Amino acid sequence: MRALMLGLLLTGAWLGAPIGVAAYSVQEAILRVKPAVVLITTEVRGDVTLNCGRGPVTVTPAPYVETGTGWFVDGRGYVITNAHVVDPAQRLPPWVTHELKKKAIEQACVEPQLKARGITQGQRPDIEERIRQAASAAALASAKLEAQPEITVMLSNGAKLTAEVQKFSPPPSVDSAGKPTPDSGRDLALLRVKDGIYPAIGLTTREVQIGDPVHILGFPGVVLSHELLSQSVTLEASATNGAVSGFKVDVIGQDLIQTDAPAAHGNSGGPAITDDATLVGVMQFVSLSASGANVQGFNFLIPARDVGNFLRDTEVTKPGESKFNPIWAAGVELLLAQRYKAALAKISEANQLVPNLTDVKHSLALAQEKVKNPPPEPFPWALATVGVTLVSVGVYGGMWGQRWWKNRFRVTPTQVIGFIERGLNPVLLDVRTKTDFETSPLKLPGSTRLEPEEAERAPINFEPEQMIVTYCTSPEEQQSARVAQILRQRGFKTVRILKGGLGGWTNARLPVEAKSALPSVGLELYKNLSLGDIERRRFKQGDVIFKEGAEAHDEAYVIHAGEVEIRRSFDGVERVVNRIGEGQPLGEIGLFRKGPRSATAIAAEDVELLVIKEERLEWLVLNRPRLALELLKNLSNLVVATDQERSHAGGVR
Secondary structure (H helix, E strand, C coil): CCCHHHHHHHHHHHHCCCCCCCCCCCCHHHHHHHECCCCCCCEEEEEEEECCCEEEEECCCCCEEEEEEEEECEEEEEEEEEEEHHHHCCCCCCCHHHHHHHHHHHHHHHHHHHHHHCCCCCCCHHHHHHHHHHHHHHHCCCEEEEEEEEEEECCCCCEEEEEEEEEECCCCCCCCCCCCCCCCCEEEEECCCCCCCCCCCEECCCCCCCCCEEEEEEEEEEHHHCCCCCCHHHHEEEEEEEEEEEEECCCCEEEEEEEECCCCCCCCCCEECCCCEEEEEEEEEEEECCCCCEEECEEEEEEHHHHHHHCCCCCCCCCCCCCCHHHHHHHHHHCCCHHHHHHHHHHHHHHHHCCCCCCHHHHHHHHHHHHHCCCCCCCCCCCCHHHHHHHHHHHHHHHHHHHHHCCCECCCCCCCHHHHCCCCCEEEECCCCCHHHCCCCECCCCEEECHHCCCCCCCCCCCCCCCCCECCCCCHHHHHHHHHHHHHHHCCCCCECCHHHHHHHHHCCCCCEECCCCHHHHHHHHHHHHHHHEEEEECCCEEEEEEEEEEEEHHHHHEECCCEEEEEEEECCEEEEEECCCCCCCCCHHHHHHCCCCCEEEECEEEEEEEEEEEHHHHHHHHHHHHHHHHHHHHHHHHHHHHHHHHHHCCCC
């Protein structure tokens, strides 16, 4: 009843409110601008002449390639992107030249010498490195490069257009004293492709506010290089959504817009639009953790007004102007309004102007299907009475009110980070059940443990005004909600519930702590595993987990509890080479080698293992750089331990 009354009140307030200008739906806003987004490829080819000690030779190494995102700002053929995306071709920095010369030395000097000695690459790293160092010392300084830079723009219909730089403002940089260098700029480039008719995106004319919706479009590298996706993904831009979360300045004092919309390498130069389908800013850079991984939620845009200033002395006088745009916009509007015949005519006209753009083709096919097989007409109900209308609206308002009532105290991990940045210093309260707490080795950094069963009577030494954020792992945060209600009854005024709990925090790639002395590789493994849906296996002390030479069966493990003894045979004698415990990976070598088990594993005490299938391990290695690094360190330590054991056994080979 309370929810129904709240719904009626909200409905009345809505009916009495003034009507403002409605923005487009997210779908329509993105669909209007997406055809104008293009893939930028900067490629530097070249012939390198060098002397490996047997006279000058000329080779053509593999080119240097950089990809990014751009967008048509003018339908005549003008494209905006980041300056750093095209910098390798525009200014040919020394590091690009150096990279191509190194590739040439590898091709002309190192590979022939390895071949002459009958050694394949990677077979003898020590010899290979000596050859490489000697060749570099002899040939690098005198190597000469004849560079052939090229910038291409690829539309979503697959058309590749050669582009020329019309205006270039370098990325910002500072010298050793922290002062802007003479060539510092706004990190923008204006490209020109051949004359034609192209889609275009206009610039927003209003001031951006905190909380404004942001949709970033582009070609993130994680999608372009994904091993499970077709190469056709290069034709279609991806869209991520978020909001304006702050305003900052760069190292030389230029304005930036902060957003929590996700982005990655490859999004550079891409447009960030708002719900009126105009440009808010240009994606410039993301934030990285100490390990080099993307930290989502803290990405930065060049404001639209700075793009306008950049274009001021160019031929682009009316950003967003295009013969294609009004026709395509009308087609999109008609399609979403389910006026399929009219939409088909407009979208066909847009397709004739710029043929086979991906989104135009999809929309054209949908309109044709709906015209051929129209949806059933709705039954012509008579107009309802005012009373029935109010009741219906009240019910829906009540449902909305119920949802709002349920979520009014919930906060996302991003909001918690915002509380910390604003100096509110929220207390993170771990209220997982005893079983869940003892099962998982992870917790939020600096969190305080409170047994949910003790919430009503346990002493809590916090001020009543202190912000408290409860978290758990139960469905729909049931434990957190129950404890939060008890704490409010006990007089704590600001109690919030972490939406998604511990899983939501780790999925947001935010830092966690281990409750015990967990190795760093174990910490990374647990952060990327969901314990609720992973298979577990238990072994008694003395049980053989697997034997040396046995098939790996596409499985590796994480030691969740207990210790495992690793044994290997040396000259027919089995010896203990290692003893590993909680959080350590087990059996991963067999998967990496695509071969049988390289050692025997025996439970040194009662052991519980988490099973990781091969395809899951490969995905984690390819998509979680920090975990891949920790696995590499772990394998390196294992190799050293095995070599030492061989030495003690007198079996060094």
